[in-house]
Amino acid sequence: MGPQQDRKSSMANGTVSSRKETKVVQYRECQRNHAAAIGGYAVDGCREFMASGAEGTAAALMCAACACHRSFHRREQVEADYDCSSTTSS
Numbered sequence: 001m002g003p004q005q006d007r008k009s010s011m012a013n014g015t016v017s018s019r020k021e022t023k024v025v026q027y028r029e030c031q032r033n034h035a036a037a038i039g040g041y042a043v044d045g046c047r048e049f050m051a052s053g054a055e056g057t058a059a060a061l062m063c064a065a066c067a068c069h070r071s072f073h074r075r076e077q078v079e080a081d082y083d084c085s086s087t088t089s090s
């Protein structure tokens with residue numbers, strides 16, 4: 001009989017939670033009403049703002065997907081170091 005090596009699965013997740021409270025602003029769905037002129041309501045369906053240019057330039061404020069200004073997109077503040085838990089927003 002050999003020496004019994006009981007390898008305990010080391011589950012020592014010694015992650016020190018040094019949370020930096022970094023808030024990042026993200027821009028979600030485009031909420032621009034394209035039918036406002038005719039008294040209706042129609043959005044272009046853009047789901048997330050994508051800058052069409054580099055940060056700091058004027059193009060960075062325009063959405064590459066729907067060409068609307070960033071201010072039409074829903075502004076959302078999120079924590080930068082979030083884990084992969086689904087955040088439910090009402």
Ligand SMILES: [Zn+2]
Pocket residue numbers: 030031032044046063066067068072
């Ligand atoms: Zn748009």
